[in-house]
Amino acid sequence: MSKPKKPVIEYRHYSLPIDFPVLLLSGERWKISDIKSEHLHFHNHMEIGICYSDGGVMEIKGENVPFRAGDVTFLPRYLPHTTYSSPNKASRWAYLFFSPEELFQQVIKTPHTNMEPNLRAIQASRCVLHKDQYPKVYTLATSIVEEIQHQSPFYRESAYGLLMSLYIELLRIHANDENGVNREQELQSRQPDLVISPALEFITKNYMLPVTIDELAELCHLSTTHFRRKFHEIMGTTPLDFLNSTRVEEACKRLKSTDASVLSISEQVGFRSISSFNRCFARLMVESPKAWRTGAHMEAQSAKASILAFTGWV
Structure with a gap:
């Protein structure tokens, strides 16, 4: 008997505007088809x-959760x-993308507050909330969508x-789920849904620090060779290139x-030399940091391509 195919997982990167780091995708364009994609994405x-x-x-998380x-x-x-x-429908959506750390870190100062729910504890059914049960949500x-649309x-x-x-409100909902996770559930879900997620989380939060591929592999409990292969399979790039693109995007x-010098910014985002920063920046952004700063860019052009249309959308 043949083994079931492992699902292909795609990474979709979105760049947030600099002046107000919340991205709204809305309108008639955002309709989901009735054809199930062969790929999961994150x-x-x-x-x-x-x-x-x-x-x-x-x-x-392997569960089929209905929505309406x-x-x-x-x-x-x-x-x-x-x-x-x-079947034969095309549901219409609006989407908000944002980073809680970037928006709320200076305001939500409760000690040890997790800015995102624990992926191991999160319940798939609580990712879909109906207005009859959660009218406030x-x-x-x-209201947020209307504010951003009407300006x-x-x-x-x-x-x-x-x-x-x-x-x-959403943190409260998922905090109750996390508190209810028993030891057996914890053991069953010890491995994260995305095997490289510990490395992605580490890079997201610590891109400015020196980091080695061996350290990232250890975070994921993988050998360095297996980690490199798995990372490239999911992300379509190497761990080092992903780390550098994260640094360049922050730069x-x-x-x-800010008015900080190019040298200072290169050090702030984790590059060890100005030459390596300039070289990496030019490769990804197709111009020097100085030229990019003085250019008429209204928001952060992504160091990784933003994906706005893909399989599964009408």
Whole structure:
């Protein structure tokens, strides 16, 4: 008897605007087809989705969770999933992408607060929340979308406050799930859903530190050779190239939002020499850091391609 195929997992990278790091994808373009993708995918930022029409199924952690109009979905970064509509339907969505650390770190200062839910403890069924059961979540999510779409005076301040309230509500929901995880469940889910997620989390939070491939492999409990192969299989690039692209993307933000020198920024994001920073920056951004800083870039051009259209969308 042949072994079942392992699901292919795709990485989808989204760049956030510099001046207000929240990305909204909405409108008629964002309709999900009824054809199930052969691939799971995950994102580099937290995703909040709002289903406006029809229904379908979201596959999360090996579970098929139904959704319908009025549902709000809440997916931490690095959580593989896929979504497809009911037969002969094309559900319409709006999506918000953001980084809790970037937005709320200076405001939410409770000691030892986890800014994202524990992927091992998260329940697939609680990633899809219906407005009848969670009316506050639905009202907050739709209000954020309306603020960003209409852009009335002070819309950013309003959207920020609403997003913080929404995020706290979602953290409370998942905190209850995490507290309810027993020892048996913990043992069953010791391995994360995405085997390289510990390395991705480490790079996301510690890109500015010296790091070796051996250390990243150890975090994932893999041999260095297996880790390199698995990382490239999932991410489509090497661990070192992903680390450097993360550093360059952060450098782009600092070049636009601060007056720090190019040398200082290169050191802040983890490059050991200005020459290696300039070389890596030019390779990814197709111009020097100085030229990029003085150019008419309204937001951070990604050091990794932003994916706005892909399999499964109408």
